[in-house]
Amino acid sequence: MAEPDFILRENCPQRRIHYILNGKWTSMVLSVLSYGPMRTGQLERALPGISKKMLTQTLREVENGGLVHREVFHVVPPKVEYSLTPLGIRFVEPLSALYDWAKDNAAALDELEDNLRRSAEAASKQGE
């Protein structure tokens, strides 16, 4: 007798996909790179608020995962270009779908955030 579909075991694909969702910036870096190869500085400007440390760290991770290719041009000033690998392109697919949904459903996001705000206010009222 098979287990119900809704059980999410420790090593099921649904949990494993969270690898690219866990990091605060990972999926956004991949998404930006889906628009084409980009230099470090461009990536930095495409992700307002990211720190230099997190940018480098995230890029190393996706590079280690084989999702992104790093190419160094030995010129002055130094130039480094990042681009998606074929594997990286596969992973961008579901991410783009998710982001497209987000763009098309900003109203739902508003609603969610309004609800959270209201519930936070209600909670703080208690403490007065």
Place this chain on the structure above:
Amino acid sequence: MAEPDFILRENCPQRRIHYILNGKWTSMVLSVLSYGPMRTGQLERALPGISKKMLTQTLREVENGGLVHREVFHVVPPKVEYSLTPLGIRFVEPLSALYDWAKDNAAALDELEDNLRRSAEAASKQGE
């Protein structure tokens, strides 16, 4: 002159959707509930490894966000049932797509994890 599409500003939908992706369990809880209303204990068993604290905390969050409805039955022993609200159902849509992709692309996940493992081994070789 408009900005490039790939710029992800602080309050763009692509960043805001990460609200439901950030928590370690949030999206999985929603996914499980998409199979139908469920009691606390069922949810716990559907998510092996989740602690009681995280389960409650996650449920409170999605409840506050208006994604999940909590219904208490005043019986002994106590019974509480959770179910998706209409808003919650909307959010499950892109999540299911993501999870379906993961199930269909386990090979890509393997490849990613192999790459990461290899790069970790290579890194530790350095330190010997």
Place this chain on the structure above:
DNA sequence: CTGTATCCAAAATGATACTG
């Protein structure tokens, strides 16, 4: 069975100064 409160450990992120 369901839920709360604490205390604690670990992980993720950020600011900054420095190097080639």
Place this chain on the structure above:
DNA sequence: CAGTATCATTTTGGATACAG
């Protein structure tokens, strides 16, 4: 321009004991 290293901080998660 690109990257490293370090330190401090914040966030997150989990174990446990207790309560209705």
